[in-house]
Amino acid sequence: MRGVWTTEHVRSAEERLLAVTPEGALMRRAAYGVSVRAAKLLAEHTGRVVGTRAVLVVGAGNNGGDALWAGYFLRRRGVAVAAVLLRPEKAHPAGLAALRRAGGRVYSPETAAEVIDSADVVIDGVVGLSARGPLRPDAAAVFERVTAPVLAVDLPSGVDPDTGAVDGPAVRATCTVTFGAYKPVHVLNPQHCGDITLVDIGLSGELGEPDLLQLDAADVAAAWPLPKPEDNKYTQGVTGVAAGSSTYPGAAVLTAAAAVRATAGMVRYAGPVADVVRSHWPEVVATGSIFDAGRVQAWVVGPGIGTGRQSKEVLAEALGQGVPVCADADAITLIAEQPDVLDARDPDTPLLLTPHDGEFERLTGSAPGADRVGAAREAARRFRAVVLLKGHCTVIAAPDGRVLVNRPRGSWLATAGSGDVLAGMIGALLASGLDPWLAAGVAADVHARAGQIAAGGVPTSASGILAAIPDAVRQARSLTP
Numbered sequence: 001m002r003g004v005w006t007t008e009h010v011r012s013a014e015e016r017l018l019a020v021t022p023e024g025a026l027m028r029r030a031a032y033g034v035s036v037r038a039a040k041l042l043a044e045h046t047g048r049v050v051g052t053r054a055v056l057v058v059g060a061g062n063n064g065g066d067a068l069w070a071g072y073f074l075r076r077r078g079v080a081v082a083a084v085l086l087r088p089e090k091a092h093p094a095g096l097a098a099l100r101r102a103g104g105r106v107y108s109p110e111t112a113a114e115v116i117d118s119a120d121v122v123i124d125g126v127v128g129l130s131a132r133g134p135l136r137p138d139a140a141a142v143f144e145r146v147t148a149p150v151l152a153v154d155l156p157s158g159v160d161p162d163t164g165a166v167d168g169p170a171v172r173a174t175c176t177v178t179f180g181a182y183k184p185v186h187v188l189n190p191q192h193c194g195d196i197t198l199v200d201i202g203l204s205g206e207l208g209e210p211d212l213l214q215l216d217a218a219d220v221a222a223a224w225p226l227p228k229p230e231d232n233k234y235t236q237g238v239t240g241v242a243a244g245s246s247t248y249p250g251a252a253v254l255t256a257a258a259a260v261r262a263t264a265g266m267v268r269y270a271g272p273v274a275d276v277v278r279s280h281w282p283e284v285v286a287t288g289s290i291f292d293a294g295r296v297q298a299w300v301v302g303p304g305i306g307t308g309r310q311s312k313e314v315l316a317e318a319l320g321q322g323v324p325v326c327a328d329a330d331a332i333t334l335i336a337e338q339p340d341v342l343d344a345r346d347p348d349t350p351l352l353l354t355p356h357d358g359e360f361e362r363l364t365g366s367a368p369g370a371d372r373v374g375a376a377r378e379a380a381r382r383f384r385a386v387v388l389l390k391g392h393c394t395v396i397a398a399p400d401g402r403v404l405v406n407r408p409r410g411s412w413l414a415t416a417g418s419g420d421v422l423a424g425m426i427g428a429l430l431a432s433g434l435d436p437w438l439a440a441g442v443a444a445d446v447h448a449r450a451g452q453i454a455a456g457g458v459p460t461s462a463s464g465i466l467a468a469i470p471d472a473v474r475q476a477r478s479l480t481p
């Protein structure tokens with residue numbers, strides 16, 4: 001698992017490390033890492049390093065100091081370096097002196113147009129861990145001119161380090177070089193960070209428990225249930241699917257099919273379109289009502305069921321069976337509108353809620369806002385449920401405060417019915433006995449892989465994502481990052 005630490009934690013860890021490290025050593029380690037990545041970027045884009053041109057955009061703090069020292073190291077590799085100082089009086093003195101000594105040139109934003117236009121790489125050292133709010137107008141004007149690839153020092157300036165939120169002009173980097181630890185921005189806003197490199201500055205011993213986690217292929221491979229010699233169809237978990245209606249038969253088919261694709265156990269369908277489900281997926285044991293569905297080890301309730309009286313009875317029945325329940329789509333709206341349905345819940349059985357932003361607002365009374373991790377965590381506590389907040393970077397919070405952030409693989413999942421596929425996979429993993437938070441996390445990971453595989457670079461659909469689930473599991477099992 002990849003650990004991620006808030007800026008507050010990174011800052012206090014850095015303070016402890018700084019106290020036992022010679023002055024300036026950490027910054028030079030960090031800056032050297034920046035220069036190595038910058039040289040690689042230059043080589044990729046121009047075919048050479050010597051004789052290329054780098055522009056540093058330098059703010060008032062240590063982030064600018066990193067950029068200036070990186071410029072110093074690049075000078076020593078034969079790169080022409082120009083530093084654009086946004087606050088000349090506050091530019092890091094030692095970094096600036098080193099760059100000048102090495103032959104770097106210094107500009108103001110007003111005099112820098114020409115060097116920016118001819119840059120082969122631009123290094124964003126405007127602001128780092130101390131960033132608040134969007135780029136200020138002078139920095140924004142500089143980056144508006146930039147056409148060269150941008151390397152962000154620590155994080156892309158203008159993006160909130162702890163939430164990844166963007167509320168105005170911000171740097172969109174080709175790559176980001178960060179130090180010591182991943183920060184929330186790196187997993188919550190990968191689209192602004194580009195490709196991320198973590199430089200070891202000796203911080204790991206000071207960090208403590210991470211605030212957020214991201215799953216690796218190895219975690220997904222280890223968690224994904226496979227049939228064992230002693231298994232039969234029941235021991236792997238029977239998934240119950242209560243989904244679909246005469247208006248939305250497709251939701252039933254997609255949800256049940258995703259459960260079939262995800263694991264080798266049995267899938268029972270209970271609802272008004274049993275014939276449709278059976279005709280598409282003969283391996284599903286389908287019946288008309290949840291009340292005669294037979295035993296299951298987990299229920300998925302909600303996709304396409306509507307929010308009427310009968311749907312409420314179905315949800316209450318699932319919640320009362322003492323098995324984990326994934327409440328998706330209409331089931332979330334039902335809980336929002338008629339919270340007394342939760343009275344049926346066996347207090348000790350896991351509940352998993354999978355809202356998109358609109359459903360989240362219905363459920364909690366407010367939109368997730370900029371702090372999606374905080375919002376999901378709060379909702380998880382309030383409902384004593386695992387909350388999977390959908391989005392480009394899906395956030396999965398457990399009631400005990402654990403949070404996973406899913407790694408997106410493009411935006412291919414933004415297609416009708418893809419949420420039904422996710423719900424079906426989660427149901428199958430719950431039925432297999434996985435911890436609900438982990439079940440949601442590995443399902444979201446495989447869902448994103450399936451979207452990318454199905455798309456292959458062109459738009460896909462929920463049926464495509466569904467068909468790609470086995471290849472997505474195979475990909476994770478071959479430990480492809």
Ligand SMILES: NC(=O)C1=CN([C@@H]2O[C@H](COP(=O)(O)OP(=O)(O)OC[C@H]3O[C@@H](n4cnc5c(N)ncnc54)[C@H](O)[C@@H]3O)[C@@H](O)[C@H]2O)[C@@H](O)CC1
Nearest residue numbers: 014026027030061062063127128129130131132133134154
């Ligand atoms: N402390 C350490 O041990 C290390 C720190 N390092 C670097 O130091 C950085 C943190 O440095 P600082 O704490 O000096 O602060 P920053 O360099 O992040 O910020 C500098 C100043 O910019 C101002 N600012 C805030 N938001 C702004 C915005 N939107 N636009 C323009 N200016 C804004 C703030 O008032 C702040 O004082 C890290 O991100 C990293 O790059 C590295 O050298 C590694 C070691």
Ligand SMILES: Nc1ncnc2c1ncn2[C@@H]1O[C@H](COP(=O)(O)OP(=O)(O)O)[C@@H](O)[C@H]1O
Nearest residue numbers: 356390391392411413414415416417418419420
């Ligand atoms: N821009 C995006 N990038 C990546 N994933 C996305 C994006 N938009 C939506 N998704 C994912 O697609 C799925 C959509 O689910 P949902 O909103 O329930 O759709 P539906 O109800 O049509 O099935 C979720 O898993 C969500 O995280």
Ligand SMILES: [K+]
Nearest residue numbers: 124127153155
């Ligand atoms: K930066």
